[in-house]
Amino acid sequence: MEKAQDIAKFVDTSIFHVIGKCADELDMPCYVIGGYVRDRLLNRGNGKDIDVVVIGSGIDVAKRVAKALPGKNNLSVFKNFGTAQVKHGNLEIEFVGARKESYRADSRKPIVEDGTLSDDQNRRDFTINALAIGLSKGEYGKLLDPFDGLKDLKDGLIRTPLEPTITFSDDPLRMMRAVRFATQLNFTIVDESMKALASQASRLEIISMERIMDEFNKIMAAPQPSKGLALLYKTGLLEQFLPEMLALKGVEEVEGQTHKDNFWHTLEVVDNIATRTDDVWVRWAGLLHDIGKPRTKKFSKKVGWTFHGHEFLGSKMVPKIFKRLKLPMNDKMKFVQKLVKMSSRPIAVVSDDATDSAVRRLLFDAGDDIDSLMILCEADITTKNPKKKKRYLKNYDVVRNKMVEVEEKDRLRNWQPPISGDEIMKAFQMNPGPEIGQIKDAIREAILEGDIPNEHEAAHAFMISKGVEMGLKPAE
Template sequence: MQPVAAAVERLHALADSPTVRRIAERFAAAGHELALVGGPVRDAFLGRDAHDLDFASSASPDEILAVIAPLASAHWDIGRAFGTIGARLGELTVEITTYRSDVYDGATRKPVVAFGDSLEGDLLRRDFTVNALALRLPGKVLVDPSGGLEDLLAGRLRTPIEPEVSFGDDPLRMLRGARFTAQLGFTLGAATASAIQAMADRIDIVSAERVGEELTKLLLAPDPDSGLRVLVDTGLAERILPELPALRLEIDEHAHHKDVYEHSLTALRQAIALEGSRGHAPDLVLRLATLLHDIGKPATRRIEPGGAVSFHHHDVLGAKLATKRLRELRFDGETIKAVATLVRLHLRFFGYADAGWTDAAVRRYVRDAGDQLERLHILSRADVTTRNQRKAARLQQAYDELEERIAALAAEEELAAIRPDLDGEQIMAILGIAPGPEVGEAYRHLLELRLDEGPLAPADAEQRLRAWWSARQDPAG
């Protein structure tokens, strides 16, 4: 949080920038009110730069367009029905919206758009008080009808009106509350949290696409952990991602095992740290896979003789469950496939740590991971959350060794593009066969040889292929 004086100075500097000042002067000359609203004002107090600017105005959409069009290098009116005109001015993107005072029918989250007559009324219809701040232009007067500045200083999220009314109007605001805790590091006010808990089932009227979008923004935030805990603690996760609260498995004195929910959140924090230390930007696929990697455990939990707990094949089931959930949330196919691959493979490394691998096993690890290898490296490392420092050090050393072996083999054999030593055309020519299933079988046989033994010389590969084909043609011989 920036000191108030410094934040005000940042706001004034933004208002005095040539582009903003030009916009404000043009609106004033046309007899319209204009104010900088929402995120840019909030972010000035948080010390964050504003790249896109939102304005509210007393002008109608047609009047906004008449003022802004001569100033802009490009403009668009895709949001005209909602009172919004967008424009590009130099490097700056702006959206200017007519004051709103919408009415909701209670059955959907789509408002009956109604234009308002005051800035204060417009601000009170927004999601949270910290987003209901405005700076009137060109006079640079801060407008705060709901105590947003006080909430900013306290790091608190409250709704400008009664939360039951606000969330009843638009249930998506409940998810935005969880997301803002992750993005801004704020906490929910007590009344806000209670209202979400009481109204969690209202999220069911929100489209799966919008839920998926909010979950994506939350996971890509600096601290997804806090937002995910809000989802679970308020009951929202039961409606949109029930696999997450299901990880809170019962632990008793007869069946000791790690808290899978806390383990998953710890693994996510560690994956994010590794993501940064290895030079990667926030990675949605990695974060989804890490969060969901153990969701197969509740259904596979078994108490073994002696009281131990097992989760056999939870990796395979988890991949299926992750695929199903992400499809329901309308994630794209590429993301779903990548996440499922990582969940399915997340246990593979621990076999290496226990027994060591042959070169063939290392090749298969790389082959199976494909283009997800770097993410699998991070997930496998992040999955080690034991408090036993000796065990943690042993696993880290084992993975260091595995990565070194992968790098060495890759340098020798181009592991990233493992192919059989003969291609389909060569197989058909050598065996004198036409395209068909037998070519595929031969190809897979040669691929297994390649993985087991490394590259073969062409003559050796041909000899091995002919021997396989002969044995296949005469299995009794």
């Protein structure tokens, strides 16, 4: 982290000199504040999003800055909100007048009034986001840190500037942000704030699901998502929007036989996936891969605990969960649903007597998502027994080798039917009808079973024989 005496050096750039000069010309002191300051102090990149708070009109300063900066600059003014944005190169600079806020109990939309820098820092969510650095004459490069945010940065703490219960009750989205920052930065939420999160968790109901999911997906995209997921569970926040996850919690014992706690197992799976891919939707598949287990759990003396069909049931739950959470109901949802449904398929082709047909069907059904599916399946190995883990991973090596062999021979990963419907109609001089689909299905099954190779000539010959078998007459 930057030393306090070195703080001024990262504002020693032309962009900040221009902003400060423009603000001085308008006699409106201004400060760079929030995430840009925090991340620069933590050496987390140079930052492309810059927030500038102005004691006066943020819009007026933004207009002056847009004219003063060299080159073409894009100015956007949001008069209703009293804000403006200047895009300069790869930078996006937001200007806003200093404000103070008050809240009603039934809304997160504040009553906003003009305020001082102190008022503006008071309304910030966390001490590490209330750090400001002067850009105006006489204060240029000076750190203004009324809540010891610099110390909290050094100690790795998430703390609210004011009393946390009030902070979270006023704007409950801050609760999700607390967990998000703790996860992204690997910081600790202080005890007082943790207690406030738990006491105010139900206030999340006044926040739109879209905004909750925006924060949640940032947690899911972190290097170790389980940190945030565990915090959401412990504070009661997870229960507010994803109660299905809580149903996975706990271990049941019958006649001395127990099953694993599928909640904590799921968090491990998501972390394992995070080491392999940044794709948040693969992580979502990991999060939901066992979601059907609570409703399929059964115990029998003969085999113990079973969860038969949990993948199928879980896949049926995915669209309902996505719809409720206002997540995209498009190919992203279908991708997650597909991986949940197929999450036990690869292990079925491990045994030595598994046929090439089973491997072909796996490749055919998974298509281009086979690599993501294998990441999920291998991440699902959370045993703490080194010998078992090694054996399970070796099993998946067997699966991968079998897939390579079959794929090289049959090219099924991105399979396209070798015979089109038009070719079938032309071959038998017929109009569209159910027979065409029946012949195409028969060709696909013959290829998957290995009766014919995935080649046009063989498929054409099979098509003719199948059509004749169905009573169709080939064209002369």
